[in-house]
Amino acid sequence: MAIFSKTCEYAIRAVFFIAKTSTSGNRAGIKEIAAGIDSPEFFLAKILQDLSRKGLISSVKGPNGGFYIGSEELSRPISDIVTAVDGDSLFRGCALGLKQCSEVKPCPLHNEFKDIRNRIHSMLKNTTIGEFNSELMEGLLSLKK
Amino acid sequence: MAIFSKTCEYAIRAVFFIAKTSTSGNRAGIKEIAAGIDSPEFFLAKILQDLSRKGLISSVKGPNGGFYIGSEELSRPISDIVTAVDGDSLFRGCALGLKQCSEVKPCPLHNEFKDIRNRIHSMLKNTTIGEFNSELMEGLLSLKK
DNA sequence: ATAATAAAAGACAAAAATATCTTTTACTAT
DNA sequence: ATAGTAAAAGATATTTTTGTCTTTTATTAT
Numbered sequence: 574m575a576i577f578s579k580t581c582e583y584a585i586r587a588v589f590f591i592a593k594t595s596t597s598g599n600r601a602g603i604k605e606i607a608a609g610i611d612s613p614e615f616f617l618a619k620i621l622q623d624l625s626r627k628g629l630i631s632s633v634k635g636p637n638g639g640f641y642i643g644s645e646e647l648s649r650p651i652s653d654i655v656t657a658v659d660g661d662s663l664f665r666g667c668a669l670g671l672k673q674c675s676e677v678k679p680c681p682l683h684n685e686f687k688d689i690r691n692r693i694h695s696m697l698k699n700t701t702i703g704e705f706n707s708e709l710m711e712g713l714l715s716l717k718k
Numbered sequence: 719m720a721i722f723s724k725t726c727e728y729a730i731r732a733v734f735f736i737a738k739t740s741t742s743g744n745r746a747g748i749k750e751i752a753a754g755i756d757s758p759e760f761f762l763a764k765i766l767q768d769l770s771r772k773g774l775i776s777s778v779k780g781p782n783g784g785f786y787i788g789s790e791e792l793s794r795p796i797s798d799i800v801t802a803v804d805g806d807s808l809f810r811g812c813a814l815g816l817k818q819c820s821e822v823k824p825c826p827l828h829n830e831f832k833d834i835r836n837r838i839h840s841m842l843k844n845t846t847i848g849e850f851n852s853e854l855m856e857g858l859l860s861l862k863k
Numbered sequence: 864a865t866a867a868t869a870a871a872a873g874a875c876a877a878a879a880a881t882a883t884c885t886t887t888t889a890c891t892a893t
Numbered sequence: 894a895t896a897g898t899a900a901a902a903g904a905t906a907t908t909t910t911t912g913t914c915t916t917t918t919a920t921t922a923t
Contacts, residue, residue, distance in 0.1 A: 574723045574804040575811055576831075579911065581719070582815040589826055602869070616912050622871060635920030636868045659719040666720055670727035673863045681734055681850040681859045685841050686721075692837065696830050705826040714826045718818045724881065747899070761882050767901060780890030781898045 576693075581658040584620050586610040586716045588654055591630055591640045592647055592702050593709040600639030611717035620658070627657050647703030655697055664694035721838075726803040729765050731755040731861045733799055736775055736785045737792055737847050738854040745784030756862035765803070772802050792848030800842055809839035 577585070590609045594601040603621065607614040621640055624630045629649070632640045655663065667674035668686045676683075708714045722730070735754045739746040748766065752759040766785055769775045774794070777785045800808065812819035813831045821828075853859045 574721075574726070575807050575815060576719075576721075576813050577815075578719045579815065582813075585827075586814055586825075604869095613912055615914070618870075619872095619912090625870085632870060633920075634868080634870045634918075636922065638869050638920065640870085662720050668721050668727075669731055669861075670720060670722075670724065671860060671863060674860065678860050680731075680861065681854070682730075682845070685845060689834065689837055689841065692834055696834065700827070700830060709826070715816060715819065715823050716814075716825065718816060749899095758882055760884070763900075764882090764902095770900090777900060778890075779888075779898080779900045781892065783890070783899050785900085 576663070577655065578659050580620055581655060583610065583612045583617055584624060584654050584658045585651060586612070587617060587621060588624070588630060588642070588651075588702055589705055589709065590716055592642050593706050595641040595643075595647070596703065596706045597710070600633060600637070600641045602639040606640065609716060624654070624657065629653060629657060642702065647706075648701050650698045651700050651702060652694065652697035654702070664690045664697070721808070722800065723804050725765055726800060728755065728757045728762055729769060729799050729803045730796060731757070732762060732766060733769070733775065733787070733796070733847055734850055734854065735861055737787050738851050740786040740788075740792070741848065741851045742855070745778065745782070745786045747784040751785065754861060769799070769802065774798060774802060787847065792851075793846050795843045796845050796847060797839065797842035799847070809835045809842070 575582070587606050587610055590606050591601050594605075601609075603614060603618050606612075606621075607617050610617075621630065621632070625632050625640070629646060630640055630642050631646075632638070652664075667680055668682045669680045671680050674680045674683055705714055709716070720727070732751050732755055735751050736746050739750075746754075748759060748763050751757075751766075752762050755762075766775065766777070770777050770785070774791060775785055775787050776791075777783070797809075812825055813827045814825045816825050819825045819828055850859055854861070
């Protein structure tokens with residue numbers, strides 16, 4: 574199993590793509606994004622609708638429309654995307670799926686995973702949506718294949 | 719999303735349970751295990767059949783039969799279980815699902831996840847199947863709910 | 864106003880993961 | 894050898910995730 578769901582993978586890649594496009598002052602259409610991150614177009618459309626409803630990205634309909642990200646949203650952490658799509662079980666839940674797992678009633682892996690969970694969480698919290706824009710524009714980072 | 723698949727969660731919990739039972743010199747039946755880790759019995763049966771085929775646990779049919787783990791298997795790392803069930807994408811794959819992601823063609827999160835992947839991997843490699851037996855027997859650790 | 868455009872919304876389909884039940888095989892104790 | 898037991902194997906069902914297509918709504922440019 575991967576760290577994120579397919580939906581979340583597409584979401585993060587798309588948001589990075591839209592962030593890059595927005596920084597250069599443009600809006601990105603769904604076809605352009607889907608091609609740019611190599612994802613199924615209609616499936617991605619659903620994901621972006623959801624992110625839009627949740628205020629993580631913005632959109633405009635009609636000619637010259639498309640998706641964009643405002644400067645305030647650019648400084649949001651990518652943990653916001655992950656939480657919106659996959660929930661917080663990645664950094665809050667028990668690795669073995671136990672509802673009651675805690676300090677007082679720990680699963681065998683509770684302590685060994687504590688640090689890892691925290692690391693994932695703080696990493697996602699300290700990485701922003703707009704953080705990779707210049708490297709993306711320079712072509713140093715990849716969002717597809 | 720959780721770190722492991724449901725199948726893998728059940729697998730690890732069941733293996734810990736069988737390890738504990740084996741250490742006290744007994745075999746564990748499927749009903750006993752399913753009850754002991756709070757999992758669907760028939761689904762767990764399938765999982766254990768698979769682990770048995772792969773040599774991670776052993777089984778005996780008929781009266782007094784059941785599942786057990788030999789002393790050699792007790793010192794195996796739990797990464798063996800994870801790999802057998804979920805594959806190695808958790809510690810090898812790209813967080814954003816890119817096939818080609820690497821040092822030369824990294825995704826935006828490649829570097830931030832490198833350390834985390836390594837930590838997860840080494841943790842799972844350094845934790846053995848039998849490691850929690852005494853604490854499990856003392857009731858200090860939980861495998862259900 | 865109207866036509867063209869692009870996202871939103873709704874409905875549907877396929878695949879994978881999770882779960883259940885039945886039949887068969889192997890082993891044990893009598 | 895036979896009956897009882899428990900896992901293995903096979904078949905089927907349900908749910909969730911992933912993916913596709915069509916219709917509607919909002920916006921823009923003419």
